[in-house]
Amino acid sequence: MSLPPGTTVRARLGDPDHHTRVPRYVRGHTGVIVEDTGRWPLPDDVARGIDPPRVETVYAVRFGARDLWGQGEHSVTLDLWESYLEEAGPR
Amino acid sequence: MTSGHGHAELPVAARVRRLEERVIGAGLASDQQLDAVLARLYQHASPRSGARIVARAWLDAGYRDRLRTDGNAAAAELGFPVSGYQLKVVANEPGRHNLIVCTLCSCYPVSLLGPSPSWYKSLAYRSRAVREPRPVLAEFGLVLPAETEILVWDANSERRYLVLPRRPEHTEGMPEEELAGLVTQGGLIGTAAV
Numbered sequence: 001m002s003l004p005p006g007t008t009v010r011a012r013l014g015d016p017d018h019h020t021r022v023p024r025y026v027r028g029h030t031g032v033i034v035e036d037t038g039r040w041p042l043p044d045d046v047a048r049g050i051d052p053p054r055v056e057t058v059y060a061v062r063f064g065a066r067d068l069w070g071q072g073e074h075s076v077t078l079d080l081w082e083s084y085l086e087e088a089g090p091r
Numbered sequence: 092m093t094s095g096h097g098h099a100e101l102p103v104a105a106r107v108r109r110l111e112e113r114v115i116g117a118g119l120a121s122d123q124q125l126d127a128v129l130a131r132l133y134q135h136a137s138p139r140s141g142a143r144i145v146a147r148a149w150l151d152a153g154y155r156d157r158l159r160t161d162g163n164a165a166a167a168e169l170g171f172p173v174s175g176y177q178l179k180v181v182a183n184e185p186g187r188h189n190l191i192v193c194t195l196c197s198c199y200p201v202s203l204l205g206p207s208p209s210w211y212k213s214l215a216y217r218s219r220a221v222r223e224p225r226p227v228l229a230e231f232g233l234v235l236p237a238e239t240e241i242l243v244w245d246a247n248s249e250r251r252y253l254v255l256p257r258r259p260e261h262t263e264g265m266p267e268e269e270l271a272g273l274v275t276q277g278g279l280i281g282t283a284a285v
Contacts, residue, residue: 021247023194025221037177040249058248069222074241076221079248 002057003087007033009061010088011080019047022084026076030088031063034077042081056082135171137205141253142274143169144203146267148180149258155182162253171203178203181244182255183281188239189254190228190281192220193246200251204279211280221245231282254281 003009011026021043037058045053058079065072114120144166148155158165162178178200181189193199197212210216219227224241228234235241244252256278262270277283 021195023245023247025194037179037248037250065222072223074224074243076243076245078245079250081248 002036003033003059003082003085005033005035008088009033009059009080009085011061012084012086016044018044020044020084022080023078025068026061026063026078026080029063029067031061031067034060034062037079040081042083044083054083058082059085061085132202134202136202138274138276138279139271140171140205141200141203141276141279142271143267144171144180144253145255145274145279146271148255149270150267155255158255166203173200173202176200176249176251178253179244179250180253180255181242183257185257186239188228188235188241188281189252190220190224190241190243191246191252191254192217192243194218194221195245195247198246198251200253203253204276208276228282231277233283254279256283256285259285 008030009032010030011022011028013028015024015027037060039055040058041053041055058081060077061080062075062077065074065076068076111122111125114125115122144158147169148158154165154168157168158180159182162180163173165180166173166178181191183189191199193211194217197207197217199207199211201207216227221243224243225235228241246252256274258270259273262273273285275283275285278285
């Protein structure tokens, strides 16, 4: 999966038992890819001692405050490994 | 290692020391090696380092461009080696203000900004900065015009952020060192204008 900036994506729902880096407040919400930040080991695998860990593209994804909280004009940008994301299609 | 700074009696200091003793006892590292790791980490660990980067970026457009494209390389140019994370510099512009937070823990470019302030690690800051940054900034004394867009950056990956504040007005001709003296730790986090 290689997604260009501007692609609308959804952070996956779900609450794994192990360490993950998807903050709860973005789960199930849609955002837009801002940039590809390179490939990094998946923290979920690293924390469980899975060797070698999956190495995935990490995308900076921007969420609108209105989409996250129902109000607000600001945006929140965070970095999400590709397995945290699913394509959401045009809104 | 010596705890110093009057923190030696804190429970966390005792816990850290116990861990160190276990590591040393197991022959994994010596006291000297542990001290060397910390010395390396904290060698330039002060907001003055971030401030020097900012002042250079204000004076040198080429440096500013390099800083925004490859933060690690640009920091190294000034003698601040950054390793273990990717430095992402986000620039304030007229009508656009950036704010850094780490909602999952307290990630922060310690080597360039110094140890993070205690409020940066507080649950209140971490939960409110992403939800209502405007009132949070106002509590820090930074009241932004209503039309200023606020971009919050949550440092949940291996990237660490540094805000490049806007150069204050009436500072034309000011030498680099003096410009750096205007930059505060809050300015580098985004809780202050400069």
